[in-house]
Amino acid sequence: MLHFTLPAADARALPSRLPTETPAGRACATVHRLPPRTALFLQGYARAPLYRVIEGCVALSQSLPDGRRQIIDMIGPGRMLGIGIGEFNRCTAEALSFATLEPIVDPDPSTLEHGLEQMVLRAQAHATLLGRKTAPERVASAILDLAGQFVRPARGAKRGKLCFNLHPTRGDLADWLGLTVETVSRCFTRLKRAGLIDFTHPEIVTLLQPEALADIAAGNRSIETLQIP
Amino acid sequence: MLHFTLPAADARALPSRLPTETPAGRACATVHRLPPRTALFLQGYARAPLYRVIEGCVALSQSLPDGRRQIIDMIGPGRMLGIGIGEFNRCTAEALSFATLEPIVDPDPSTLEHGLEQMVLRAQAHATLLGRKTAPERVASAILDLAGQFVRPARGAKRGKLCFNLHPTRGDLADWLGLTVETVSRCFTRLKRAGLIDFTHPEIVTLLQPEALADIAAGNRSIETLQIP
DNA sequence: CGATACGTTGATTGACTTCAACTAAGGTGG
DNA sequence: CCACCTTAGTTGAAGTCAATCAACGTATCG
Numbered sequence: 001m002l003h004f005t006l007p008a009a010d011a012r013a014l015p016s017r018l019p020t021e022t023p024a025g026r027a028c029a030t031v032h033r034l035p036p037r038t039a040l041f042l043q044g045y046a047r048a049p050l051y052r053v054i055e056g057c058v059a060l061s062q063s064l065p066d067g068r069r070q071i072i073d074m075i076g077p078g079r080m081l082g083i084g085i086g087e088f089n090r091c092t093a094e095a096l097s098f099a100t101l102e103p104i105v106d107p108d109p110s111t112l113e114h115g116l117e118q119m120v121l122r123a124q125a126h127a128t129l130l131g132r133k134t135a136p137e138r139v140a141s142a143i144l145d146l147a148g149q150f151v152r153p154a155r156g157a158k159r160g161k162l163c164f165n166l167h168p169t170r171g172d173l174a175d176w177l178g179l180t181v182e183t184v185s186r187c188f189t190r191l192k193r194a195g196l197i198d199f200t201h202p203e204i205v206t207l208l209q210p211e212a213l214a215d216i217a218a219g220n221r222s223i224e225t226l227q228i229p
Numbered sequence: 230m231l232h233f234t235l236p237a238a239d240a241r242a243l244p245s246r247l248p249t250e251t252p253a254g255r256a257c258a259t260v261h262r263l264p265p266r267t268a269l270f271l272q273g274y275a276r277a278p279l280y281r282v283i284e285g286c287v288a289l290s291q292s293l294p295d296g297r298r299q300i301i302d303m304i305g306p307g308r309m310l311g312i313g314i315g316e317f318n319r320c321t322a323e324a325l326s327f328a329t330l331e332p333i334v335d336p337d338p339s340t341l342e343h344g345l346e347q348m349v350l351r352a353q354a355h356a357t358l359l360g361r362k363t364a365p366e367r368v369a370s371a372i373l374d375l376a377g378q379f380v381r382p383a384r385g386a387k388r389g390k391l392c393f394n395l396h397p398t399r400g401d402l403a404d405w406l407g408l409t410v411e412t413v414s415r416c417f418t419r420l421k422r423a424g425l426i427d428f429t430h431p432e433i434v435t436l437l438q439p440e441a442l443a444d445i446a447a448g449n450r451s452i453e454t455l456q457i458p
Numbered sequence: 459c460g461a462t463a464c465g466t467t468g469a470t471t472g473a474c475t476t477c478a479a480c481t482a483a484g485g486t487g488g
Numbered sequence: 489c490c491a492c493c494t495t496a497g498t499t500g501a502a503g504t505c506a507a508t509c510a511a512c513g514t515a516t517c518g
Contacts, residue, residue, distance in 0.1 A: 062357045064448045070357040084349030091353065109338045116345040120313030123352035124320065128291045128299040130359035131407030135506065170465060178360030183506055185466055202465060219293045364474070399497065409475055414498055431497060 032101040040093040040101070041082065048089055049103050050112075051081040056099030057150065057167035060091045061175065071176035073122055074168060076149030080104070080115035097167040130178045133219065138177040139187035140217040143197060147207055162207040170202070190223055191216075261330040269322040269330070270311065277318055278332050279341075280310040285328030286379065286396035289320045290404065300405035302351055303397060305378030309333070309344035326396040359407045362448065367406040368416035369446040372426060376436055391436040399431070419452055420445075 031054070034040060041048035043062060053075050060081070061071040072091060075081050081093060081101070104111070129138055150164040170181045170188075177184065191197045196213050198206045207213060215221040260283070263269060270277035272291060282304050289310070290300045301320060304310050310322060310330070333340070358370055379393040399410045399417075406413065420426045425442050427435045436442060444450040 060353075062353060064357065064361060066448050068361040068448065070360040072353045072356050084346040086346065086350055090350060109342070113338070113341065113345065116342065116349060117313045117315065120345060120348050120352060121315055121319060123349060123356060124289075124291060124301045124313075127301050127352060127356055127359055128293065130356055131299040131404075132293060132297040169463090175360075180507055181465080182467085182508085186506095189466075219295050219297065398495095410497080411476085411499085412474060415474095418498075 030103055030105075032103070034095040034099045034101065036095055036097050038095050040095065041089050043089050043092045045089055047085055047087055048082045048093070049105075050083060050107055050115075051101040051103055053077055053079055053081055054100040054102055056095060056097040058099055058101075059094050059096050059168065059172060059176070061094065062091055069175045070178070071168075071172060073119070073126070074146060074149070074176060076146075079118070079149075080111075083112065083115045084119055096169075096172060097165075135177075135179055135183050136187050136190065136223045137217055137219055138179065139173070139184060140191065140196075140213050140223075142173060142177055143191070143205065143207070144210070144213055144217055147205075147210075162210060164205060166199075166203045166205050194223060259332055259334075261332070263324040263328045263330065265324055265326050267324050269324065270318050272318050272321045274318055276314055276316055277311045277322070278334075279312060279336055279344075280330040280332055282306055282308055282310060283329040283331055285324060285326040287328055287330075288323050288325050288397065288401060288405070290323065291320055298404045299407070300397075300401060302348070302355070303375060303378070303405060305375075308347070308378075309340075312341065312344045313348055325398075325401060326394075364406075364408055364412050365416050365419065365452045366446055366448055367408065368402070368413060369420065369425075369442050369452075371402060371406055372420075372434065372436070373439070373442055373446055376434075376439075391439060393434060395428075395432045395434050423452060 032040075032051070034056070040051070040058065055077055058075045058081055059071050060073045060075060061069055063069045074096075085091065107115075129141055133141065146166060146168075147162055147164050150167065151162055152164055168176065170184045173179075173184045174181045188197070188199070188202075191213070192199065196207075196209045196216070198208055212221070216223055261269075261280070263285070269280070269287065284306055287304045287310055288300050289302045289304060290298055292298045303325075314320065336344075358367055362370065375395060375397075376391055376393050379396065380391055381393055397405065399413045402408075402413045403410045417426070417428070417431075420442070421428065425436075425438045425445070427437055441450070445452055
């Protein structure tokens with residue numbers, strides 16, 4: 001699946017700087033609210049400032065000259081964004097949901113270092129995923145990663161189960177995991193049939209067997225050994 | 230190709246702490262000299278200190294439980310090592326050549342930040358390579374990367390051409406690029422036949438057409454368009 | 459109500475892997 | 489010095505996992 005970088009005008013139109021409510025309830029003019037599918041900054045342009053994600057999901061991606069896209073990281077609440085980008089942005093940042101961001105005006109060194117370290121750790125783990133994991137292993141890893149960042153209390157029959165809103169589309173997941181939409185979709189179907197996850201809407205996912213999912217993600221168990229016909 | 234993590238004993242035997250000559254010529258007891266194929270630190274063990282590579286090549290790698298190995302980065306002279314590893318090492322560091330390392334005892338914040346930023350930048354570019362590039366593109370990218378880190382003056386007929394010592398074996402390259410030994414070998418042969426590189430020994434490589442190589446690496450041109458029969 | 463985007467599923471293809479055979483270089487020990 | 493072994497690299501043939509191509513269902517939206 002190919003995606004093309006948005007024209008620069010889309011970036012200059014942002015951020016919107018609308019006054020919004022912080023968790024503490026005070027109006028704060030510097031908090032940014034982004035609608036889904038808007039770019040926060042663009043690969044190749046002057047370096048963007050540092051942000052902290054308050055709410056929602058932001059994708060960091062790189063594109064090759066011919067349009068092939070690789071999503072480097074999915075960034076959820078609490079994590080930092082815009083670090084380690086050099087003089088110019090090497091990545092495009094795009095909101096995958098309504099997102100609330102807080103600019104970090106004067107980051108203290110330890111905050112910055114922690115953010116960078118986390119970035120390195122995640123990038124390294126992702127490289128291992130991209131270089132050496134099979135498609136079902138990648139999808140299981142992705143589900144666990146996103147569950148960790150976006151969990152929310154499950155309702156009704158699913159009470160007690162881990163449930164989360166899967167902000168990225170199948171296409172986004174494909175670009176994150178180095179796969180195609182079709183392969184991602186097939187893996188979701190297989191994991192669902194095997195009883196490891198459940199979803200009725202494609203974007204609300206419940207973890208039924210997180211440990212088994214973790215086994216698959218780590219390559220300790222193959223999905224075939226779990227098929228429930 | 231599968232590789233298994235070395236037993237811990239191999240790591241405890243290191244570093245050797247032999248006195249060596251620095252570029253300035255003074256004896257320095259804290260500089261480490263590693264023979265090829267020795268581990269500097271191991272994935273899962275207590276965090277290693279920071280080093281700067283003075284000479285030689287060090288590979289940073291992660292292994293999955295079943296032994297699949299992914300090399301995260303190849304680190305040459307001037308670059309830092311052991312950063313962003315958290316409380317325990319997430320990676321194994323192994324010398325791929327005779328290597329001289331200098332421990333960095335008390336890194337100043339800007340040095341640390343610069344090292345981390347470089348690590349993030351490289352890891353992100355590598356993720357794009359692993360997720361979205363074809364085998365010939367990966368190999369071309371790798372050759373250019375290593376040439377940048379390990380260039381040396383070419384002799385004889387190759388005078389004026391970029392020439393470098395390819396420390397990693399085909400197997401190491403495979404683990405770095407998410408491929409197999411055979412595929413890496415085939416890509417080298419194709420690049421050689423196309424007249425972009427040359428080598429008589431598999432580990433001494435000369436760049437004959439760096440720009441064409443860069444085009445392939447970026448995905449702007451496919452190797453088929455360059456075949457010289 | 460068509461138009462568009464997303465998701466799923468099936469059939470087919472293809473790039474890379476796997477398996478296998480072989481060459482060359484380096485080390486060891488009789 | 490040479491038989492013997494091991495390791496790295498190359499090359500060919502066969503196999504496979506994921507990509508591509510294609511069709512269809514569904515939800516959203518002007």
